[in-house]
Amino acid sequence: MALFGGEAWANPVANQMNMTKGVSEWSPYAMHMVALWVCVVIGVLVFGAMFIAMFRFRKSRGAVAEKWAHSTKLEVVWTVVPVIILIFLANLATGGLTTFADTTGADMTIKVTGYQWKWRYDYVDYKGKGVDKVGFVSKLEESSDRTRQLKSNLDPEKIQVEGYNTYLLDVDKPLVVPVGVKIRFIIVGGDVIHSWWVPALGWKMDAIPGIANAAWTNIKEPGVYRGQCAELCGQDHGFMPIVVKAVPKAEFEQWLATQEDEAKIQKAAQTAQNAPAPAPQG
Amino acid sequence: MAHAATHDHDDHHGAPKGFFQRWVMSTNHKDIGTLYLIFSLTMFFIGGAFAMVIRAELFKPGMQLVQPYFFNEMTTMHALVMIFGAIMPAFVGLANWMVPLMVGAPDMALPRMNNLSFWILPFAFFMLLSTLFMPGGGPAGGWTMYPPLSLQGESVAYVIFAIHLMGISSIMGAINIIATILNMRAPGMDLLKMPVFVWSWLITAFLLIAVMPVLAGAVTMLLTDKYFHTNFFNAAGGGDPVLFQHIFWFFGHPEVYIMILPAFGIISEIIPTFARKPIFGYRAMVFAIASIAFLSFIVWAHHMFAVGLPMGAEIFFMYATMLIAVPTGVKVFNWVSTMWGGSMTFETPMLFSIAFVILFTIGGFSGLMLALAPADFQYHDTYFVVAHFHYVLVTGAAFSIMAAAYYWIPKWSGHMYSETWGKIHFWSSVISVNVLFFPQHFLGLAGMPRRIPDYNVAFANFNMISSIGGFWFGASQLIFLGVIIHCVFFSKKKAADRSWEGAKGLEWTVPSPAPFHTFDVPPVIHDDELAHGNTDH
Numbered sequence A: 001m002a003l004f005g006g007e008a009w010a011n012p013v014a015n016q017m018n019m020t021k022g023v024s025e026w027s028p029y030a031m032h033m034v035a036l037w038v039c040v041v042i043g044v045l046v047f048g049a050m051f052i053a054m055f056r057f058r059k060s061r062g063a064v065a066e067k068w069a070h071s072t073k074l075e076v077v078w079t080v081v082p083v084i085i086l087i088f089l090a091n092l093a094t095g096g097l098t099t100f101a102d103t104t105g106a107d108m109t110i111k112v113t114g115y116q117w118k119w120r121y122d123y124v125d126y127k128g129k130g131v132d133k134v135g136f137v138s139k140l141e142e143s144s145d146r147t148r149q150l151k152s153n154l155d156p157e158k159i160q161v162e163g164y165n166t167y168l169l170d171v172d173k174p175l176v177v178p179v180g181v182k183i184r185f186i187i188v189g190g191d192v193i194h195s196w197w198v199p200a201l202g203w204k205m206d207a208i209p210g211i212a213n214a215a216w217t218n219i220k221e222p223g224v225y226r227g228q229c230a231e232l233c234g235q236d237h238g239f240m241p242i243v244v245k246a247v248p249k250a251e252f253e254q255w256l257a258t259q260e261d262e263a264k265i266q267k268a269a270q271t272a273q274n275a276p277a278p279a280p281q282g
Numbered sequence B: 001m002a003h004a005a006t007h008d009h010d011d012h013h014g015a016p017k018g019f020f021q022r023w024v025m026s027t028n029h030k031d032i033g034t035l036y037l038i039f040s041l042t043m044f045f046i047g048g049a050f051a052m053v054i055r056a057e058l059f060k061p062g063m064q065l066v067q068p069y070f071f072n073e074m075t076t077m078h079a080l081v082m083i084f085g086a087i088m089p090a091f092v093g094l095a096n097w098m099v100p101l102m103v104g105a106p107d108m109a110l111p112r113m114n115n116l117s118f119w120i121l122p123f124a125f126f127m128l129l130s131t132l133f134m135p136g137g138g139p140a141g142g143w144t145m146y147p148p149l150s151l152q153g154e155s156v157a158y159v160i161f162a163i164h165l166m167g168i169s170s171i172m173g174a175i176n177i178i179a180t181i182l183n184m185r186a187p188g189m190d191l192l193k194m195p196v197f198v199w200s201w202l203i204t205a206f207l208l209i210a211v212m213p214v215l216a217g218a219v220t221m222l223l224t225d226k227y228f229h230t231n232f233f234n235a236a237g238g239g240d241p242v243l244f245q246h247i248f249w250f251f252g253h254p255e256v257y258i259m260i261l262p263a264f265g266i267i268s269e270i271i272p273t274f275a276r277k278p279i280f281g282y283r284a285m286v287f288a289i290a291s292i293a294f295l296s297f298i299v300w301a302h303h304m305f306a307v308g309l310p311m312g313a314e315i316f317f318m319y320a321t322m323l324i325a326v327p328t329g330v331k332v333f334n335w336v337s338t339m340w341g342g343s344m345t346f347e348t349p350m351l352f353s354i355a356f357v358i359l360f361t362i363g364g365f366s367g368l369m370l371a372l373a374p375a376d377f378q379y380h381d382t383y384f385v386v387a388h389f390h391y392v393l394v395t396g397a398a399f400s401i402m403a404a405a406y407y408w409i410p411k412w413s414g415h416m417y418s419e420t421w422g423k424i425h426f427w428s429s430v431i432s433v434n435v436l437f438f439p440q441h442f443l444g445l446a447g448m449p450r451r452i453p454d455y456n457v458a459f460a461n462f463n464m465i466s467s468i469g470g471f472w473f474g475a476s477q478l479i480f481l482g483v484i485i486h487c488v489f490f491s492k493k494k495a496a497d498r499s500w501e502g503a504k505g506l507e508w509t510v511p512s513p514a515p516f517h518t519f520d521v522p523p524v525i526h527d528d529e530l531a532h533g534n535t536d537h
Helices: A029-056 A072-101 A142-147 A249-274 B002-007 B019-024 B029-057 B068-103 B111-133 B156-183 B196-227 B241-258 B261-275 B282-298 B300-307 B311-323 B325-339 B348-371 B373-379 B383-413 B419-446 B457-490
Strands: A108-115 A118-126 A129-138 A175-178 A183-189 A194-198 A203-207 A213-217 A223-229 A241-247
Touching: A029 A072, A029 B325, A029 B348, A029 B373, A072 B311, A072 B325, A072 B373, A108 A175, A108 A194, A108 A203, A118 A249, A129 A249, A175 A249, A183 A194, A183 A203, A194 A241, A203 A213, A203 B300, A203 B373, A241 A249, B019 B029, B029 B068, B029 B111, B029 B383, B029 B457, B068 B111, B068 B156, B068 B196, B068 B241, B068 B261, B068 B383, B111 B156, B156 B196, B196 B241, B196 B261, B196 B282, B241 B261, B241 B282, B241 B300, B241 B383, B261 B282, B261 B325, B261 B348, B261 B383, B282 B311, B282 B325, B300 B311, B300 B373, B311 B325, B311 B348, B311 B373, B325 B348, B348 B373, B348 B383, B348 B419, B373 B419, B383 B419, B383 B457, B419 B457
Parallel strands: A108 A183, A175 A241
Antiparallel strands: A108 A118, A118 A129, A183 A213, A194 A203, A194 A223, A223 A241
16 A cells, blocks of 8 residues: 555656655645545445445345434434534635645746647746746657657657656656745646646646736755646647756756856847848837 | 316327327327437447547557547547436436326426427437537537637537537426426425425426526637637637636536436435335435535536636635535435335345445545645546546436436336346446546546546556446446346336335326326325325424
């Protein structure tokens, strides 16, 4: 039952039976487990009573039907007790919801845009400073894409990164983020509705055209966390994975600086290219 | 007295002789009920065939059989056909057959409308299914038809017209059922003496009238967005894609109760019969159905926890949704209490009913978990949801329909079905359906989104188990078909008028098979013959 016990799987593992504990400061795992056990206990009681009834009150064992069909006392009990259990669960869930909804105090903002069938990431700000033109498209990496073609005869088992199968869960360019920083995501849809979901971060949020949704994470451990689009978005809905690469702060800052430099060089190159054509812009 | 009027004319003719006359022009509630049930069974197999394509493609990682777009057509069509073609018409068929017999009415209140509401359906589904053979293919945006995606399809107009027709059919059926129950009860059949099945349908019919026009409105807005340049749901034109989801689920959530309340009614008839003990807490059962129906109107946005609702809305819809667990719990506890102290036998209808109580409750548990908004941020749009709604719709709604078929087929056909084969069908179905759907909980929790045609190898084992369960469950339903055909055409075993020892209610006072016309003269009601309401509580 190791696969049922609470572990912080970064990525789905074979025969996994339960939700990951996640790697973010916020996680619905505890809520999920409480609800699960409440259900299991009630289930054991109710189904237990049913099986006892089915055994004891069989005609073949000579049971004679009783005539009663009502008991106010019992009915009050099984209306009130569930209400108490629900209040307990509701209280727990409201707490979880309140923390989740609080996107204030973020040290970093990333804009996520869903397209058919890829994601675009734009780094908006980091530690109170605007980020200069760092943004890129992230889509299914090429070997998965070849393998997933109908009757490709390629083996999905062969697609591995560091001993872990990444078939349909790897991208050409991952989203790089720092650990230990509260990151706010602004999530929008570019064409149809998508949903940005990385199980290890504990939530999904729909990417809807015309609406800017917000959500946050604060990743505790460096690692590579994989997810997928969770809202049906057309034929390649199953083929637009998400990869979040969480790295230590210093490493991230270095990476971000390199990206900013590259963006500058690219911009300069573009300006140079455009120079011979003196057509006024905008 | 009512007697005098019926003696004036000789109305004891049988069914019309000609096939066309009898079936196409029928105004008889029993024949129309039969038509509904046959139609529903046909759709069950067509929708099932689509499910087989889905499970075959998902048998192992990699794309082996169909293109992703066709896979999406299959998931969309499977849902539309099963919901609007199999489950809903089956319940309407059962209402047609049984409501007049249970309340002592000679027929439905509006027999010609009854004919129309049925005969619309084959045309609607012909149109819907024909889109699969058209260039551009059938609808592939999911049965929920969320724009903008659904508007990318080429078959929008066909699908929406088909849905309008289904809606008209449902509304007419609902009006007919309400009119029958409120106006045609035999003297002495007070509302609080009606069978729970009749109560459940009365309430369901009001839900149908309330929400089918909402669906019609939503899809009409889709239609004008697609073809007439309106911008209801187009963000670029000032519209809002989320608006559609609100309207759709304002229909959609009552809709899922439309598919389960009649099931509650059926189970509340069958369990007392085979426990030989009156239903526990009759009034509480009726009140619970009514409360669930009321709550169904104020919980719709729990389908939308991940669209980024304001926190206040999430909290409201979470609390309201959790409340549903209370009346639903009452129903389950009352069914168990009905069994407690009874004298039980386990014929096929009872087996399906017991399986219903257990497996529907499992679906209810996952429903409670899904109601918790923070946890739903993980569950939403995963196989956990797929497992949840198949537990409530397959082992819930569909099992109740099978239970009803076994329970009442002696009354319909005049023959007993083969108990051995009925039990084989039951055990084969109940085991396979759990092999099919239980592992899907694990897949969802492990992170497999729904509506995807291919997946990472980590999900391979449970998908293979689920697919094996799927093929097995599909094949098991051929046994069901065989049992029905055998019972109707070949069974030598005559059914008694009261086909089950513990059966109570007016439907068991008429001969088996039920003659073409029953209760031409309103029956004189003896309270101790009724299943419910005869004890003072």
